[in-house]
Structures are given as C-alpha cells and as structure tokens.
Amino acid sequence: MADTLTAADIRSGRLSDEVLKDNFSDLHPRLDPHEAAVEADRCYFCYDAPCMTACSTSIDIPQFIRQISTGNPNGAAKTIFAENILGGMCARVCPTETLCEEACVREKAEGKPVRIGELQRFATDHFMETKEGTSFTRAAETGKRIAVVGAGPAGLSCAHRLASHGHQIDLFEAKGKMGGLNEYGIAAYKSTNDFAQKEVEWLLSIGGITVHSGMALGRDLSLERLQADYDAVFLSIGLGGVNALRAEGENLENVEDAVDYIEDLRQASDLSKLPVGRDVVVIGGGMTAVDIAVQSKLLGAENVTIAYRRGPDQMGASKFEQDLAQTNGVAIKFWSKPFAIKGEGGQVSGIELERTELNENGRLLATGDIETIPADMVFKAVGQTLVTKDIAAEGEGLALEGDRIKVDEQRKTSLTNVWAGGDCVAGGEDLTVAAVEDGKVAAEAINAVLTA
Amino acid sequence: MxxxxxxxxxxxxxxxxxxxxxxxxxxxxxxxxxxxxxxxxxxxxxxxxxxxxxxxxxxxxxxxxxxxxxxxxxxxxxxxxxxxxxxxxxxxxxxxxxxxxxxxxxxxxxxxxxxxxxxxxxxxxxxxxxxxxxxxxxxxxxxxxxxxxxxxxxxxxxxxxxxxxxxxxxxxxxxxxxxxxxxxxxxxxxxxxxxxxxxxxxxxxxxxxxxxxxxxxxxxxxxxxxxxxxxxxxxxxxxxxxxxxxxxxxxxxxxxxxxxxxxxxxxxxxxxxxxxxxxxxxxxxxxxxxxxxxxxxxxxxxxxxxxxxxxxxxxxxxxxxxxxVTDWQYLNLNYVAKAKINQDLCIECGRCHIACEDTSHQAITNMVDGIRKFEVIDEECVGCNLCVNVCPVQDCITMEQMPVGTIDPRTDKPISADYANWTTHPNNPSSANFEPAE
Known part of the structure; x- marks a missing residue:
C-alpha cells in the first residue's frame, strides 16, 4: 500500500443529497411524549442526586424529570433554564455519558442510565416551541452597563443572567454570527435545523442586550477602553489559536485545521458542495478529532483514520464518542503519532505515523517504528490555544495560569472589574456546559459587586 | 402430579x-x-x-x-x-x-x-x-x-x-x-x-x-x-x-x-x-x-x-x-425486626434515607465518614418496613428479626422469647396488666 500513493483525491458530492441529508440528521431524534413519560418514570428521584452533582450547572435533574413525568414539560424546562439558559444546546451536545448519566444510579444498577440529556431536550424544545420568550423576566433597569466580549456559551449565559438583573449589556462578537462554538464548532448532527441561531435569538429576547457582531478584541476593541467605558467586563473569547503538529509537511496543501473545516461545514448551505478526501487522516484524540472524523465519513470519505498518540483511556473523547466514531466506520489508531506528512506536487499524499509507547516512568516515547498510510487530507485536531496578545498588552497585569486566563472561584480575573469564563480561562473542562456555568457564576458575581 | x-x-x-x-x-x-x-x-x-x-x-x-x-x-x-x-x-x-x-x-x-x-x-x-x-x-x-x-x-x-x-x-x-x-x-x-x-x-x-x-x-x-x-x-x-x-x-x-x-x-x-x-x-x-x-x-x-x-x-x-390472618391485637409485640441494607446491592439512590428522614424515624444515614452511604441506625429503627417498600432494588433492604436474648438498641431491652400482645400490654386499659399513667 505504502508504495502506491496516488495524487490527492478530494472531491465534493461523494454522496447523494438524500444520503447526506440522512447522514447529517439529528443524532438523537427528540423523544415523543410517550417515550419521554416512560423514560422519566425510570428516574428514582434520588435524594441529593448524584446526577445533579455531576452537572456543571447543577440543574435540579430529579425535579425536572419529575415535572416531565407529571405532564408539566414547560415547568421542567423552567427548572432547567433556571440553572442553565442554554439547556437546549447542552441537551444536544453535553457528553452526558461522562457527566449526569455516568453518575445516574441506574448506571450503577443496570448499566443503563436514565436518558437525562434526551429528557432535557424534550422539555427545553417543548418550552421553546410553545412559550414566548425565556423563562426569565428582566428586573428594573439598574443603569449599569457591562461589556461581554465573545458571544459563545459563556458570553451568552453571562449576558442573559446580567440582563435578567436589569443591567444593560453590550455583547461583542468577532464573527458574523452569535453562538461561538455552538454555531461554528459543534458537530452538525448534534445541532440540526439551525438550532444554535434560534437559541441565541430566543435568549436575546429577554431584552437589555445589544449585539455588536464583527467586533474583535485586539482589532476593534481594547480591554483598556472597555474597562474605562463599562461598569464591568466579561471576557469569553474562546481559544483563537490552533496548536501546531510540529511534524514535517505540516504546510502542505490539504493539511487543515479541523476547527476551520468544521466551521465551513457548519456554515455550508449545501453539503454536497463541500470537498472531502477519499483517504482522510485526523491527528488528535479529543471531541474535535471525533467530530471531524465522523463528519468526513458522513460526507463520503472512504477511509478515515484517527491517529492518537496515546491509548483509549487517555483519549479526550469519551467512550461514547469513540464508539460513535467506530460505528461510523472511522478507524482509531492508538499509540500513533505523526512523524511526517508526505506530499506530491505540494499536496498531501500520505502520512508517516510512528508508534509510541510509555516507558516505565509513564513518559511517552517514540519507538522509531514507522508506517505510511495514504492520505488526501490531514486534519489537525491537536488542541486550541488562547491568543493572549489580543487581550492585553504584556505587563498590563492580566494574570495567566498556564496559557489561559487565571480566574478565581467567582471567575474574576486579576484586573479591576474584569471577569472571564469559557474555554479562555484556566482550569475548565472546555465543555459548553462548563462555559454556561462560568457565565452564570460571573454574572452573579458582577451583579453582586455592582449592586453592593 | x-x-x-x-x-x-x-x-x-x-x-x-x-x-x-x-x-x-x-x-x-x-x-x-x-x-x-x-x-x-x-x-x-x-x-x-x-x-x-x-x-x-x-x-x-x-x-x-x-x-x-x-x-x-x-x-x-x-x-x-x-x-x-x-x-x-x-x-x-x-x-x-x-x-x-x-x-x-x-x-x-x-x-x-x-x-x-x-x-x-x-x-x-x-x-x-x-x-x-x-x-x-x-x-x-x-x-x-x-x-x-x-x-x-x-x-x-x-x-x-x-x-x-x-x-x-x-x-x-x-x-x-x-x-x-x-x-x-x-x-x-x-x-x-x-x-x-x-x-x-x-x-x-x-x-x-x-x-x-x-x-x-x-x-x-x-x-x-x-x-x-x-x-x-x-x-x-x-x-x-x-x-x-x-x-x-x-x-x-x-x-x-x-x-x-x-x-x-x-x-x-x-x-x-x-x-x-x-x-x-x-x-x-x-x-x-x-x-x-x-x-x-x-x-x-x-x-x-x-x-x-x-x-x-x-x-x-x-x-x-x-x-x-389475625386481629392487630394478637400480633406479637415481642417480635423485633430491624432493616438491613445490603451495601453490595445498594445503588445509592437515597430513597430509603429521605423516606425515613422526612416521614418516619430518622433511622437511615445518607453520609458515613463524609461518604455517601446509606446505613440503618439500629438505635432509631422501629422496623417499619417503609425503606424496604420504597427501595427500587429488590431484596436490597431486608427486615431481619432480632434473635432472642439480644438487646434491642432502640429500647435497651432484651428480646424476649415470650409471645406478648396488646391484650396483655400494660398500656392497654382493658388488660389485666394495665398500669395507669402517673
């Protein structure tokens, strides 16, 4: 095989429109009312429920499931939104198998947890489709103004919570659309029918939030100016940079950042126009790696391989995600790291992967054992980084921890009246639900300071 | 046949x-x-x-x-x-x-x-x-x-x-x-x-x-x-x-x-x-x-x-x-049972605890040494069987009869082998053993 590398085979329209539509339909179609009632009845209404503790936003899960079970889905949704205004998106994208559903006592009892995520989807969809506006009402105007920078889950959550307390919010977003990774990053089959935009619109209906799109920190905005102009600032700018592979051939054509391709995919109006390789290799082991691998496969790539330098237990993608990849025909090569990307005429033609192993001290070592597999496209999904130069000039005192913004329990940064949350802060889980919690906690902290 | x-x-x-x-x-x-x-x-x-x-x-x-x-x-x-x-x-x-x-x-x-x-x-x-x-x-x-x-x-x-x-x-x-x-x-x-x-x-x-x-x-x-x-x-x-x-x-x-x-x-x-x-x-x-x-x-x-x-x-x-099938008054009041939770079967839902805590006798823990754990407190357990009934796991909680001669930690009294019912109880005004309140 290794000797017969061919020129890059990258084409769009590998699959019929019908197949594409089916491939990118809802991963978990919404439960119907009877299914929801039966599933809700499985919940034991645990005391001090472990699922609640496992939820970053501490949604009162037994309570909302009971509300579904008693025929009050909108009440259930109110319970969810009270803790997590993006409960609709979290119901779709949360890795529940490692959060609430892993903690569910039914998981312990029978290996089959209550389908909490799907029940949450049932309730939140019901509310958003049958009620006007969010479940919050705005308090009287306080006259306080807060800048929220970045309209991803953290920013949206923070802006909404602050608006509910009667403050005026200017919400700045670098991209054209609000939503952050909900709009640009989540796998398409997890958020169908333009849900991310619908949710943003719904969330903004609370009022008091003025949206400014196309406004980037470091380009159109400066933190210093924002601090001067506003009573408080919340930074939720995500991770704008992408880690490098540090392998030969990284600059060849068709070696792409997975996040960029996913963004194109999410924004594509016609998936049949999106080119994909015949042989696709993904480097990385997180959710993004699985997302790009599965979506490449669903677009019609024939052979999709994830190369991950460690084993299944260390993989950032959950067992469920690994299974999802494998049932979609994606091969996962563990203990395998890129050695060099091979090209022909400037285009990718294959990739040399080197086997890795752990030494007795637990250090990852390259073994020198190299194999070459064909590749028309190579996706880098080896993590994202915070672009610090956009935030504050060096020496301005914004403390970092590792390579992300340092915050305290209240999501307060080292700067006066600046809070931060979401992927850009240190210590988080890089999950939508964690970002929502950051925004909520910061909003309450800001509100406490401003109304003190 | x-x-x-x-x-x-x-x-x-x-x-x-x-x-x-x-x-x-x-x-x-x-x-x-x-x-x-x-x-x-x-x-x-x-x-x-x-x-x-x-x-x-x-x-x-x-x-x-x-x-x-x-x-x-x-x-x-x-x-x-x-x-x-x-x-x-x-x-x-x-x-x-x-x-x-x-x-x-x-x-x-x-x-x-x-x-x-x-x-x-x-x-x-x-x-x-x-x-x-x-x-x-x-x-x-x-x-x-x-x-x-x-x-x-x-x-x-x-x-x-x-x-x-x-x-x-x-x-x-x-x-x-x-x-x-x-x-x-x-x-x-x-x-x-x-x-x-x-x-x-x-x-x-x-x-x-x-x-x-x-x-x-x-x-x-x-x-x-x-x-x-x-x-x-x-x-x-x-x-x-x-x-x-x-x-x-x-x-x-x-x-x-x-x-x-x-x-x-x-x-x-x-x-x-x-x-x-x-x-x-x-x-x-x-x-x-x-x-x-x-x-x-x-x-x-x-x-x-x-x-x-x-x-x-x-x-x-x-x-x-x-x-x-008998009348209540003939039930043996010297029969004493305590709930027992099988920790291997327990899935830690906590229903036994909250049922007992809110509505009965405060006889089941929810935390032991800082760890989520549900155990019967024999000193408080009256053997009512509510926990057995609300437990979602079959046979996880059982009622165990206390052997004759042992001390019931709730009453500090030894378990008697004798049969004694309400008709002979000292609190029963119609009983020959009736002891009027002070």
Missing amino acids: VDLRSDFVGIKSPNPFWLASAPPTDKAYNVVRAFEAGWGGVVWKTLGEDPAVVNVNGPRYGAIHGKDRELIGLNNIELITDRPLEVNLQEIKQVKRDWKDRALVVSLMVPCEEANWESILKRVEDTEADGVELNFGCPHGMSERGMGAAVGQVPEYIEMVTRWAKKHTRMPVIVKLTPNITDVRKPAQAAKRGGADAVSLINTINSIVGVDLDLMAPNPTVGGKGTHGGYCGPAVKPIALNMVAEIARDPETYGLPISGIGGVTTWRDAAEFLALGAGNVQVCTAAMTYGFKIVQDMIEGLKDWMEDKGYDSIDQVVGRAVPN
Whole structure:
C-alpha cells in the first residue's frame, strides 16, 4: 500500500443529497411524549442526586424529570433554564455519558442510565416551541452597563443572567454570527435545523442586550477602553489559536485545521458542495478529532483514520464518542503519532505515523517504528490555544495560569472589574456546559459587586 | 402430579379460573372463545328482565395508567346485559351443551319481588346451566333502580332474595357481594342465613376514576357529564383480599365457599386468593386488558408453583393462610425486626434515607465518614418496613428479626422469647396488666 500513493483525491458530492441529508440528521431524534413519560418514570428521584452533582450547572435533574413525568414539560424546562439558559444546546451536545448519566444510579444498577440529556431536550424544545420568550423576566433597569466580549456559551449565559438583573449589556462578537462554538464548532448532527441561531435569538429576547457582531478584541476593541467605558467586563473569547503538529509537511496543501473545516461545514448551505478526501487522516484524540472524523465519513470519505498518540483511556473523547466514531466506520489508531506528512506536487499524499509507547516512568516515547498510510487530507485536531496578545498588552497585569486566563472561584480575573469564563480561562473542562456555568457564576458575581 | 380440577359448590371445572360476569361473558361468541383459550368456567353477564336495559353510547370505561400505559385500575359504567333475555338464554343453553366440562354459571338481577326471581330462575334452569350468581354488587345505574348494590347494601334484602332463590331453584346459588359497605361480614352472614351455597366477591368499587380538567367533568365523560362507576383491576386486589379473608375467618361464615374476585391478573394473584380462603377465582379486567390467552399462564404458573410447593390439588391450597390472618391485637409485640441494607446491592439512590428522614424515624444515614452511604441506625429503627417498600432494588433492604436474648438498641431491652400482645400490654386499659399513667 505504502508504495502506491496516488495524487490527492478530494472531491465534493461523494454522496447523494438524500444520503447526506440522512447522514447529517439529528443524532438523537427528540423523544415523543410517550417515550419521554416512560423514560422519566425510570428516574428514582434520588435524594441529593448524584446526577445533579455531576452537572456543571447543577440543574435540579430529579425535579425536572419529575415535572416531565407529571405532564408539566414547560415547568421542567423552567427548572432547567433556571440553572442553565442554554439547556437546549447542552441537551444536544453535553457528553452526558461522562457527566449526569455516568453518575445516574441506574448506571450503577443496570448499566443503563436514565436518558437525562434526551429528557432535557424534550422539555427545553417543548418550552421553546410553545412559550414566548425565556423563562426569565428582566428586573428594573439598574443603569449599569457591562461589556461581554465573545458571544459563545459563556458570553451568552453571562449576558442573559446580567440582563435578567436589569443591567444593560453590550455583547461583542468577532464573527458574523452569535453562538461561538455552538454555531461554528459543534458537530452538525448534534445541532440540526439551525438550532444554535434560534437559541441565541430566543435568549436575546429577554431584552437589555445589544449585539455588536464583527467586533474583535485586539482589532476593534481594547480591554483598556472597555474597562474605562463599562461598569464591568466579561471576557469569553474562546481559544483563537490552533496548536501546531510540529511534524514535517505540516504546510502542505490539504493539511487543515479541523476547527476551520468544521466551521465551513457548519456554515455550508449545501453539503454536497463541500470537498472531502477519499483517504482522510485526523491527528488528535479529543471531541474535535471525533467530530471531524465522523463528519468526513458522513460526507463520503472512504477511509478515515484517527491517529492518537496515546491509548483509549487517555483519549479526550469519551467512550461514547469513540464508539460513535467506530460505528461510523472511522478507524482509531492508538499509540500513533505523526512523524511526517508526505506530499506530491505540494499536496498531501500520505502520512508517516510512528508508534509510541510509555516507558516505565509513564513518559511517552517514540519507538522509531514507522508506517505510511495514504492520505488526501490531514486534519489537525491537536488542541486550541488562547491568543493572549489580543487581550492585553504584556505587563498590563492580566494574570495567566498556564496559557489561559487565571480566574478565581467567582471567575474574576486579576484586573479591576474584569471577569472571564469559557474555554479562555484556566482550569475548565472546555465543555459548553462548563462555559454556561462560568457565565452564570460571573454574572452573579458582577451583579453582586455592582449592586453592593 | 398437580391436579388443577376444581369443584366449587358441586360445579366442576378443569381449572379454578372463571371469567367473572362482565362484558367478556355477554355473548356466546366471547364465551366460546374463552373456553377455547382454556378458561375453566364463566359467569355469564348478568341477565335482567325484558325489555333489556340500555347502555350509554359514549365511553363506558375509564382507567388509571402507569407511565408506560400499564392499566392499573379500570372503571366502568356499563350496566347488565342489554340483549333480550331469550337470546341470552338460548345461547347459554347451546354453549353449555357444547362445553359440558366447563362451568357455566348465570348471573341474575331482577327487581326485589319473589315472583320476578322465581320466573327468571325457572327459565335459567331450563338452560341446564350449572348455577346462578345473584348480582347484589353492581354499584352504578342498576342500584339507582333498587337493584344490584342497593340490595347488597342491606343484609336483610340479601337474606330475603337468597332465600327466594334457594326456594325456587335446585341450582347452586352464589351471592355476589358489593364492597361498597362498611363491614363485608354482614352481607356474607346474611347470604349464609338465606341459604347461599357460596358468596363471590368483590364486585366493583364505587369510583370516579379521574377528572377531565379541560371539560371539568369526571372520566369517562358522556356528553359533558360523568357518573361514578365501578372500579376494578389490579388496584383493587388488596381490598378484595382483605374482604375475602374477613369472611373466611369470621366464625359465622367460616367454611362458606368463596369465589374470589378483584384484580386477579396472574397465577400468583390467584394463589393468594386461594390461600386466603377462596375456592376459585373469577377474572375480568386482566382478560379485558390482554385477551383470553392470559389464562394459559395462569394455569401453568399455578401448576408449576403448586408442584414446587408439593401441593397436589387446589383444596390443599385453599384457606392455608387463613389461620395466619389475625386481629392487630394478637400480633406479637415481642417480635423485633430491624432493616438491613445490603451495601453490595445498594445503588445509592437515597430513597430509603429521605423516606425515613422526612416521614418516619430518622433511622437511615445518607453520609458515613463524609461518604455517601446509606446505613440503618439500629438505635432509631422501629422496623417499619417503609425503606424496604420504597427501595427500587429488590431484596436490597431486608427486615431481619432480632434473635432472642439480644438487646434491642432502640429500647435497651432484651428480646424476649415470650409471645406478648396488646391484650396483655400494660398500656392497654382493658388488660389485666394495665398500669395507669402517673
């Protein structure tokens, strides 16, 4: 095989429109009312429920499931939104198998947890489709103004919570659309029918939030100016940079950042126009790696391989995600790291992967054992980084921890009246639900300071 | 070899499973299907006098469901048969002729005049049916006309009509009792005084099964109004079991054959009725929910259970638990049990804790040494069994009897081997050991 590398085979329209539509339909179609009632009845209404503790936003899960079970889905949704205004998106994208559903006592009892995520989807969809506006009402105007920078889950959550307390919010977003990774990053089959935009619109209906799109920190905005102009600032700018592979051939054509391709995919109006390789290799082991691998496969790539330098237990993608990849025909090569990307005429033609192993001290070592597999496209999904130069000039005192913004329990940064949350802060889980919690906690902290 | 054959007041059937007088036994078509499926007998749906009654043409049933639509309780407002008497009698005759080995009993309900009863009994006798059942139980519609439960609620009427029935027929007479009374022993005693060969119980319980909150009317709603109906199905079984046991152990009715009715859905339900003194059982709701085939599992299940337990025949089971049904005052107060939680089976849902903490005796932990853990505090546990009942895991919590001689940590008293009940307790003013409060 290794000797017969061919020129890059990258084409769009590998699959019929019908197949594409089916491939990118809802991963978990919404439960119907009877299914929801039966599933809700499985919940034991645990005391001090472990699922609640496992939820970053501490949604009162037994309570909302009971509300579904008693025929009050909108009440259930109110319970969810009270803790997590993006409960609709979290119901779709949360890795529940490692959060609430892993903690569910039914998981312990029978290996089959209550389908909490799907029940949450049932309730939140019901509310958003049958009620006007969010479940919050705005308090009287306080006259306080807060800048929220970045309209991803953290920013949206923070802006909404602050608006509910009667403050005026200017919400700045670098991209054209609000939503952050909900709009640009989540796998398409997890958020169908333009849900991310619908949710943003719904969330903004609370009022008091003025949206400014196309406004980037470091380009159109400066933190210093924002601090001067506003009573408080919340930074939720995500991770704008992408880690490098540090392998030969990284600059060849068709070696792409997975996040960029996913963004194109999410924004594509016609998936049949999106080119994909015949042989696709993904480097990385997180959710993004699985997302790009599965979506490449669903677009019609024939052979999709994830190369991950460690084993299944260390993989950032959950067992469920690994299974999802494998049932979609994606091969996962563990203990395998890129050695060099091979090209022909400037285009990718294959990739040399080197086997890795752990030494007795637990250090990852390259073994020198190299194999070459064909590749028309190579996706880098080896993590994202915070672009610090956009935030504050060096020496301005914004403390970092590792390579992300340092915050305290209240999501307060080292700067006066600046809070931060979401992927850009240190210590988080890089999950939508964690970002929502950051925004909520910061909003309450800001509100406490401003109304003190 | 287990023999399921049943002889109930001389009426023989290949098994003790009869269909109760109800919609499933309204016509030959249904009854033949039931016999083909294996039912041991039927009580034909109640016959009345011509002109036949009419039924509502809207909904006749309402139900209580579990979340997966499991039918837990059924309510009906149907009346007795709405077909002409002669049609029913002809069909009964034909079916009995074709199915000689099956029990065919005819349920009856006519106005409280001797002549009316005499007349219909003669006509039923001509069908060669095996017996009659006097419907003194129907709680809706017919009772407004002075029949059904209106008779069953007055012991003197029961006795009087039973006496007429015995006088005017050679067939066995079974008196079907209503549960809509305060003490079921009274109507049973009356039936016995009137010469009844047996009683059958329970008929349906007066009920409003639910309210339609949009129409603001009871379910089932007929043209915007509803009426109380008769409740049956699995939900009523505990009520029926108690009533059967009360009659089985009452000195005045002791030995009076009982046909057990009320929520029998499985072989186990049937075994429980038999154990509490029923000679056979009658089934309706289970058949109306699942169809007649369910009798096959009832037959096989009862047979397998009897074989496992070494019972050869139904009469070895009948009444076997009756001696163990007693009054509260005779329960042994020296029996002490404590709940025990099997930590290997515990899934840590915490329901036992919160039930005990909020509503009982604060005898179950939720945290031990800072770790989520549910353990019984013997010093507080009164052995009430609530935790056992709310635990979602079978056999995870058990009630363990404290051995004689050990100290009950709740009372600091040793467990006594003696039997001591309320009648001898010092707190009982009527006890010889009574110790008045200071």
